[in-house]
Amino acid sequence: MARLSDDFISEIKYRNDLGELAASYMQLKRRGRNLVGLCPFHGEKTPSFNIYTENGSFYCFGCGTGGDVITFVMKIENLDYMEAVKFLAERAGMSMPEDDYDDSMSRLRTRIYEANREAARFFYGKLTSKEGAEGLRYLRGRGLADSTIRHFGLGFAPDERFALGNHLRSRGFTEAEMIAANLVFKSRSGNSVLDRFYNRVMFPIIDVRGNVIAFGGRIMTDQKPKYLNTSDTLVFNKSYNLFSLNNAKNSKSDALILCEGYMDVISLNQAGFTNAVATLGTALTADQTSLMKRYCKEVIICYDADEAGQKATSRAIDILRRAGLPVRVISIPDGKDPDEFIRRHGDQGHAAFQNILDNSGNDMDYRLRKLREAYDMNDPQGKFNYLTEAIKLLCELDNAMERDIYASKLSDETGVGKESITEQVKSGLRRKERNRRREETSRVQTGLSARDDKVNPQHKDHLRAATAEENLIAYLVKNPDKLTYIHERLKAEDFVTDFNRKLYIYFSERILNNLDPMTTVTADYSADEVSKIHSMINSRSDIPKTKEALDEFIGVILKEKAKPTESDIKNSSPEQFADLFSQFRKNHQ
């Protein structure tokens, strides 16, 4: 990777305050010197995301993500390092040192965007040509106006295997670039490259910054599978993006309508509901949920009325609730999907759908109704089972007033006294709280150790040493002037774990060269390593603050280093073992 100068990166960080930038994506509260909020990188209801204003870094105790302002932008805008730096440079009105910005990965990403854009143009051109007549007829047959087709940039992939490949080649794209964009693939013999999409109507997928990142292609019959999508590429991750979010983010509504398919979204847009989005051929993911959370205050689920659609609805409710997003569920009458419904109402499509929207219940109404349908309410046992399940659902509500309203409803519905329902709900809540605490503790414990394993696999075998090493490194980063003092007492070879040794050398070298230790950590380490390093420097309450404490940590490292390892013990003769043992005892006195 071409390297940006330390000065430039320092300037970028200085001019882009992390707290201020983060506040444009999420709600933050001040807590002492720090800022806290709900983590934008995992779903949670109690804030574990911390911004440390003194050193411009963040760390989430829930998911273990951490870093500096550049890491934050990489994660939240889904950019690579160079792109994030560029983003921040633009934000601060700085120009990039051009020569440094020709990192090959970034270049390939740019070429993929360009190839996709050219492909979208090609498909659109074909749709309006003779070759695309069948495609155009198909889309018009599904009720789409020409203006809608243009607005979404829909297109047609002709019924041949080399059309797009030849076109892109003539525009200067290399085979490698086209393959990286997943627009073509190598034939099994390896002698030719074939178009991925042929004889399909094409739906370009555009990200919130206006880049064409992928395509969905639909065959024009009802054979299954109907859709073929771009596989994941350098610029596209299907579980991270949503169809038409680029349109929805500009809508005036506070809600997003979550649909199953591209055609539903397009029909809704045509009827004036520009806040519709769809997943990209997969079930809703937690990543998509955090993405939606940035653009809305509420999600309205509008899936198909068939059994698969209803299953997907329950699943989506769970995921969205977990992320703390309020949910409403739309049920379309007569088992239609939204696209069919709007088409059937013709000019009245907008009013008809608005009517359904206005009458849509929240997810609790939906779930209770589904539950009621599952039990025989005339049978006492059926009624009892219904009530038991319904009370479980009520326990999932965070809002006490909401719980009270539904307790009254349930009481009316079943003839069971409201007090006894409320009593059941209360004991359910207590049980839930106990379980939550237990789960959270074990999640934090296993989460932390698993992460340690990934970045520093030796950590678990050398707990004492690794902890002392981490504390020492944190101390060094905060007190670079103590480098000489530490170096006189502790050599890099004395470190027990390799990862921490490398870090110690890295920071020492930077300090010796009069550079701030942390400035380029994000450039020089992987995402997991960056998180780990930030957890080291931010999350330890036992970082030595005095020289005495520092000496103690140096002492622990030296002692642990001298300790015989398991293999030393296994391979030693009886005399050697006695030696090791007495040495070990001496060290531990």
Ligand SMILES: [Zn+2]
């Ligand atoms: Zn988190």
